[in-house]
Amino acid sequence: MERETLRAIAEAVLITARGPVTAEQISEAVGEREVEPALVEEVLGEIRDDWDTPHHGLRIERVAGGWRCATPAQLEPYLRAFHGVASRQRLSQAALEVLSIVAYRQPVTLPEINFIRGTNSAGVVRTLLERKLIRMAGRKQVVGKPFLYRTTREFLVHFGLERPEDLPDPEELIPGEPTPVPDDPPTGSAGPGGEDSGP
Amino acid sequence: MERETLRAIAEAVLITARGPVTAEQISEAVGEREVEPALVEEVLGEIRDDWDTPHHGLRIERVAGGWRCATPAQLEPYLRAFHGVASRQRLSQAALEVLSIVAYRQPVTLPEINFIRGTNSAGVVRTLLERKLIRMAGRKQVVGKPFLYRTTREFLVHFGLERPEDLPDPEELIPGEPTPVPDDPPTGSAGPGGEDSGP
């Protein structure tokens, strides 16, 4: 095996591995007699030196259990900033849950959402408002007059829908295979106002 | 900001990001006026060229409107040996056919797919949904309001495309006969495997 190929393999292993990697493991993965751990170790040292310059954003380092790939510490603020930028295009599981409740039960109030989820969802509702996926739509005429929430135009555009009523029924979601559909939660006094009084 | 620092940031972002990254995102994360997307794009091109050598085990490529970092395909046998996993699952002929139909006729409904293939494709559509290669994108406003399907960003990443339009057009590849293709499948006509096909 060419030394440059071995080097490429070592790099590929390091950037795809989740934890530290040993020279023995790489040697074993290559499976050729002449590629001994000592040789791999040597190549890993070379890689470390090559990457260790200001214009590179990755480092190979020796740690307790072997070698691992990491980013230089001084770049952390940028990675953090990037993470923040990228997370605007992501949605937490909690946000997806609240969004689905608003979508399927609109108009709905925060107390009702909290009741269904069994946890306070005020922060998530705020995030969804900021992202313009839900909007306020009047107040419910009950004690405390809580705000009612509905999905927005942007929500419909994202899902390719004309109306919120076009959201899939759980039964039609999986063709041929019925999904268990839970009964509606009780809509009594404490329930999440099924028989809703609109604004 | 020094160009080499920008380069290092771009590298660090690419190896830690979980999907394609745009020059705009990196520019925003850096947050300096002179680091415009065009400059970042230039630096990303540099990185691509620098990494594209036999002694490197990572590559970056332009895909799905952004850039992403992955290992070169020819190193796969070693990665599989190292990670101890079987080769990633192949797509069946049926799956590739459905994917092709969705790719070049999107958005498209299941009845339309069934009609073109002449066979029921519900199971294949479900598999492709699970593999996140296609997604539900609304409903067609016709009787029965069938779901519409589109390809995903994952599809673009998997097939190395920037946009769905970048798919080759098979018509150009088939020499000889001109191929008059109907704009819409003649739904409702008496062909086998039409609307409600299915064994």
Add this chain to the structure above:
Amino acid sequence: MNQVSTGKAEGTLHGPALELPSFSGPLDLLLHLIQKNRAAIYDIPIARICDQYHEYLAAMQEVDLEIAGEFLWMAAWLLQVKSRMLLPAVAESGEDPRAELVERLLEYRRVKELAGILSEVHAMRRGMWPAAVDAGLEPEEVELDWEDVDLEAICRAYVEVMERFAADHPPPLEVLPLRYTVERTMRDLYGRVRSEGMVPLLRLLHTRNDTEEVVTAVVAMLELARLGGIHAEQRKAFAEIYLRPGQRELDMDTLLKEREEHGTRDAESHR
């Protein structure tokens, strides 16, 4: 083009001893036969192709393969086209009975071509592993790419939420028959106040950890006070409530009998 497909759910042809190539659908089989005969899609030798198609189905049946309905549909269609070709009236009209079939085949062939291209790209790119270097930031919440959140994802999320809600809120327990009756408690309480002269109500209630018993005792006490059989007194807010004999002496037997006849079920209406 003449591949062995792995059409899973549809028209599945499987079985160990199978020599026949399998096809992802009737159009796939038809296309294969046309190519085998070196025929042009625009001029299908329909009689020959129809016969070969039926031979293929017969061979499938011989090896006990279940033939999907779509293959039979196509067989019937081919027969129909074949017979129409033989009608002089159709021949004279200049209308080609094969037209729709041709259209369908061309469209399907285009799909198959593209599937072939995708297959090659797939084989080539399947071996690329995405980089997975940890950014070293604090463990992040699992987040979904907004891009991936489609109708299916939002519908599934809703189903999961409601399933969890149903699990957390099992249907209310059935109402058990009352274990304490106001009548009996009235009799006990009245007897105690008469014999002891003074009963601290709150202390009495605090020693009972059964809600039903407490409710019944309160109702019984109020009823006795209304009838004047006992006197309740509280010096200041939140202080102990003392029960003493009232100004009227009650004949409990007669009283309770009357109550029963009137059918007043205080305990129930207070639940």
